[in-house]
Amino acid sequence: MSILVTGCNSFLGYHLLNLLPLQEREIIAVSPEPPPEPLRLTGVRYTQTDLTDYKQTHALLSETKPSEIYHLVSQEFSLGSTGLKPSSLLQLFILGAYHLFEAARQVVPKARILFVSSAEIYGGGRGVMDVIHRESDPALPLTPYATAVASCELLVKQFTSAYHSDIVVARAFGVTGPHQDRKFVLSSAASQIASIELYDGETAIYTGNLDVSRDYLDVRDHARALVLLVKRGNTGEVYNICSGKVRTIRDLVQFLISLSKCPIEIRIDPALERAIDIPLLVGSPEKLMTLTGWKPMISLEDSLRDLYGEIKVRLAAEHTTQKAA
Template structure:
């Protein structure tokens, strides 16, 4: 019999992918739209019995908004998490709980400290990162006082189909698709692309989350990353070659905000050793899928 899985934030990028993937062995509980800042928001919904596991994806994730409204970000990401935990306790939950944090909690890391491991002390540089570390500590405290299995995931940059063009790779894929369709001149506008990041396909991210539900150790934190360092310029050039288009790459001064963190690479050794998980989706497949996705989406704009 399929186990019941409660996922918050199903309308987001990762949540949408999770819903579409229909994970084997799990029955996704349909969560109504509600505000976790309301302490009792979930109580009525959980009156029929607790889920077997929870993946907590929901939150305020936009860093500029966190600077604009730090109090609101803390309310959503910390108090919202507390309200979720208390609702689950009231309904008798005793299963596995995965809190999805962010690799952003590490803040600025020197190149000498790469790849980033879970032993690296969090040093968040924005209110969003502060809120995620605070919620992590809250979940770890509950792992000491409750009988639940409570794990924390720290995903690094993840990419895939359906992602908004606010992020660099989908933004480039959108422009490439528009060029292929004759909707814009053969030039793409980019910001600072001479940085490196640790990109992981969203399908591998989800596989990691389910591996943690099954095998993660309670109270532990796990990096979810590819373990590879990709220079953004190289990925853009690979995408252009895959699309078989001739174009000019132009730096847009308005997008050109020099990143404080020039290089990012994480270690997934702990996750791999404790769950058996490993990335399976190649970067070429990821880029091809993103290009194919935007080839359709630009016609719907």
């Protein structure tokens, strides 16, 4: 039996694939488009499948017969700008999840499925007492992205209740670390800072609103939590994946600037600001920790150091390629 991972174009997908038993099981990584070369791993079978097409999804599961499925599609998108119209985003998430769950029900009804959701579904909360979000808090989505993942969680309830499908939900809070796409706030800032350090570029970076507070984890700690939930998570249950600690985005960007040793100014670009931004988003990891014994192993500072170092290597490789062309 194989292991199937959707959303392998994301850096979370890449780090998750690194943790899976490549020598013991066939690992199938699924995405609509091939992943970039730096995110491809030897020993993984990559395939392009459109999950919004039920025939393609059914055929994929019929051919691969996975015993474990990690559904990471939501992690491919920047929360502020998904690049999709709301109607297309809802179709991709909801129809894709429905087709995957239904095909699994028909083809591999005993497969363990992990759906990776987002803490964005908590919205802004209802007051001070709701600041640290627990899994029992109601969904109050403020964006199409949040509505899409909240709707997918409802599909999980339907399939676990009506058909006894074996599905677990992981709610992801902030994630960063090496190989993150530059469309996300911290990786974007790191890329701009590294470009200034390497190539004496403009001495300012451009960001959206930095005066928001988030609960961040290193991507490798996050990937470990996903593996543990597939092994130990209870069917139909939801688990926050977070640190329980909060930092402002401004503080984290300032830390990235300190790594460069260059005098760099932060400039706010209104075009980069989200139309709807949640001022504070922090969760409790107690349920996950109690069940699995998981805890973060990589500090946020080390995560940002690794992100910055990897982005400098990435930029240097891109620069060499451009010069050769």
